[in-house]
Amino acid sequence: MRKSLVGLSLLSLAGLSACGSSGLFDRDRPDEFAVSRQPPLVIPPDFTLTPPKPGQPRPQTGNTQQQTLQAMFGGSQPRSVTENAIVGQAGDADAGIRSSVGDPETNTVDKGSVTRDIIAAPEGDGQNAQAATPE
Numbered sequence: 001m002r003k004s005l006v007g008l009s010l011l012s013l014a015g016l017s018a019c020g021s022s023g024l025f026d027r028d029r030p031d032e033f034a035v036s037r038q039p040p041l042v043i044p045p046d047f048t049l050t051p052p053k054p055g056q057p058r059p060q061t062g063n064t065q066q067q068t069l070q071a072m073f074g075g076s077q078p079r080s081v082t083e084n085a086i087v088g089q090a091g092d093a094d095a096g097i098r099s100s101v102g103d104p105e106t107n108t109v110d111k112g113s114v115t116r117d118i119i120a121a122p123e124g125d126g127q128n129a130q131a132a133t134p135e
Helices: 002-017 064-073 081-090 097-101 112-120
Strands: none
Touching: none
């Protein structure tokens, strides 16, 4: 009985401490009497907008892909010297390359498990490297 009385008094003490303005549970609240009205927005008198001319296309119309590229990258950028050199060395791809890659008649080379093992090998400093040749 005594333990429940002590627990109840501690619970009521914690509940009442939240009512005070200073203490453990103090919160910062805005002063509701210090609120003031903001002045209304004013439209500036000098508009530099020009009205559209009849018959001209709307400026925002166009291909969605072009609008996306324009929004993401800001239009076409000139290629650097290095990029031009790489593109020049790569040459032109066949027009139907994407359809011929998935064709069952296309010859591919299976490099096998050796290539997968080399790629999956852990990286090291090369101090303990060993080479074995098949006999």
